[in-house]
Amino acid sequence: MAEAVEYKQIGTTPVRPDGFDKVTGRAQFGADVNLPNMIHGKVLRSPHAHALIKSVDLSAALAIPGVYAAISGADFPGGRLEGEAGGEGGGTMNDIAKNVMARNKVMYHGHAVAAVAASTPRLAEQALLAIKVEYEVLEPVLDVVKAMDPSSTLVNEENYTALPEKPEKPSNVANVGHLERGDVEEGFLAADVVIEREYKCPMAHQGYIEPHACVASIDERGRGTVWCSTQGHFEHRAATSKMLGKNMADLKFVATEIGGGFGGKTVVYLEPLATMMSEKSGRPVKMTMSREEVFRATGPSSATVARVKVGLRKDGTITAAKSWIAFEAGAFSGAPCMPGAMSIYAPYAIENFVVDTFDVLVNKPKVAAYRAPGAPQAMHAFESALDEAAQQLGMDPIDLRLVNAADEGTQAPYGPKFPPIGFKACLLAAKNHPNYTKPVPEGAGRGVAVGFWFNVGMQSSAEVNINENGSVMIIEGSPDIGGSRASMCLMAAETLGVDYDDVRAQVGDTESTGFCNVTGGSRTTFATGMAVTQACEAVIADCKRRAAMTWGVDEDQVEWEDGQAVPGPGVNADVKPLSLAELARKAGKTGGPITARASLNAQGAGAAFSVNFGDLRVDPETGKVDVLSFTAIQDAGRAIHPAYVEGQMQGGAAQGIGWALNEEYIFDDKGVLENAGFLDYRIPVASDLPMIDTQIIEVPNPSHPFGVRGVGEAPIVAPLAVCANAVSRSLGKRITDLPMSPPRLLDAIEG
């Protein structure tokens, strides 16, 4: 159980171990792997958003000298694939396989139709032009609400809404979510104020800087290695082997350094193609996406239409809430409709509520997880409605939330009662924060909103090896996206009682360590950290056994203090303490190398809550929004490396602000994405944002040895509504649709 204890290593902020290699250019990212005789793969993508594939002819491409392999959907094994992909909304393996390469139908503009591998990237691109594809173009389905109409064109004629009784007719609605409690109509009758509006969020991309990239090197036996930029190399191996009908033992996957993922690198795109073409050509194949391909064909988030109604008494108590949210899934099911339903009311104790959510197919790229999948869109709607209610009631928006705030023992809308949580502590910290107590700047509006994410545990493995000099080597299987190697080293140093500088951590490949689920769900510091801690505890037990052997006493007469074995109280032995280094030097005499491992399915992840507020000003002539200040407050449970926690909070805030103010996928009426590049799809840059002020709250998670809660996802949730509420207050007019880009705001200002 986590207790309020003073730590020596936990809570310090050493320099990140991967930083030196990254700033000196030595770090190996996905596209940095080069092998002898390596060739280059490229993908032919659909020019249509919805069309039948009548034929694919690769022969002319294969006839070009220097082209070594060409593949299409016909090259993949037939039959239905069972299982699901990792990450939220990863979808079924059967759908993922068809997303990697279309079979008889293209489902969105940019969908992969064929691929070639040639001696140079340029030759591969030329070879793509020689591939002949015959299409029968179909009407694209682009509007999520129209797509739900039973009369709509079907994206997939084999899709039936997943209900206990299979519906008679196929539909574009793949899944539905529903939660309810109490009697909402009675709750609305008890309300003094009722707010009812429709809100929209656009499809937005995760915007990781490193495009998808991999290198596959497969030998004549069909065995080999794949290096890739991934959030989970074990699950990429599983997906690739399953799609290609291979034994996963024949493939080793190596996770390279990763330049961002945010959920978008939990699923495969290129790896099965490179593996197949390497096996066909007998050469290593490198594949890298262009930025345009990343936008057109990899996981954006869901666009949503949300209808929210909330009733409150004069004192601010929420009497009833009713929500309906349609999530765009893209071409295959997997929109985060259930997490959206489960998160929308999570911060509050509400007696009467209902929420219905829908996972809806449209002819757009298949969505993938994006930080706290589903929560930003759902909570943007509800937090906007609460802000409007606070205005009508003349209440401070933090006070309104304090009246309704969930606490330990509150029954969450999704079922269980909350264990200790830090939501009220975050609200009180916000209320007393100097950025909140100061006046709102002239012409600006102040927005307040809260965020929530469940956090998860799942499976992790770790080994701890003690080197001959007593230094410590950790091998773990979780790709390091947000600084987890530093966190692992800190937790190991704390547990073993050694200096941080004596501990190193390495992400092992799929043959070097046990299975780990993807780095996602804010789970790695929690779950893999738990595995590292358990392995270190096993090292300590082994060291105590060796010390007992050395001193000629019983094992239970040895204790471990400050990195050394010491005789327990009352033990009558004239011995000197044995440090980890001394035990390691003599390991050969006491049983051989000191090493331990742990694997687990971590349970008891602690929910994360955040409170954000910001001052934003709109230029009435241009519609441009300036973010004057932004403050993020979050319960981290226990911040292992506080600077990394602050970095997660700041990064999430920047992404949320971008989604609120500028980021959106813009499609034409044929389903072609019109802004597939960073010039036209505008993410915030440093000059767009002020310093994001942070405050870490620590209400320890009792299920973790150090009290850790995940911190990576909750930070993106609140900023959408913070911005909407601030802009609405500054304009004196409720803005419901994101992004609040200059043209949209000018329209609103001009009525």
Added chain:
Amino acid sequence: MVKVVLANTMVEVTGGQRQVELAVVNFRELTLQLLARWPQLEEPLQRSAVAIDGQIYQDAFAEPLDPKSEVFFMPRIEGG
């Protein structure tokens, strides 16, 4: 008796029944009793997470339960 609250997604299978009380000592016994009563729950149970006395388990199997335990089934969450 252990109080069991089923997820909304399971209610259609149980004919509207959301809550049951079962005399069981661990989670495995609990799932076997549910399946004996509603065999169609097998797939929803496989796809569910569960909260036992407030602690969320993505993959519970044989966790011990005491007579005052509260068990809530809920959709699995993975995140990004």
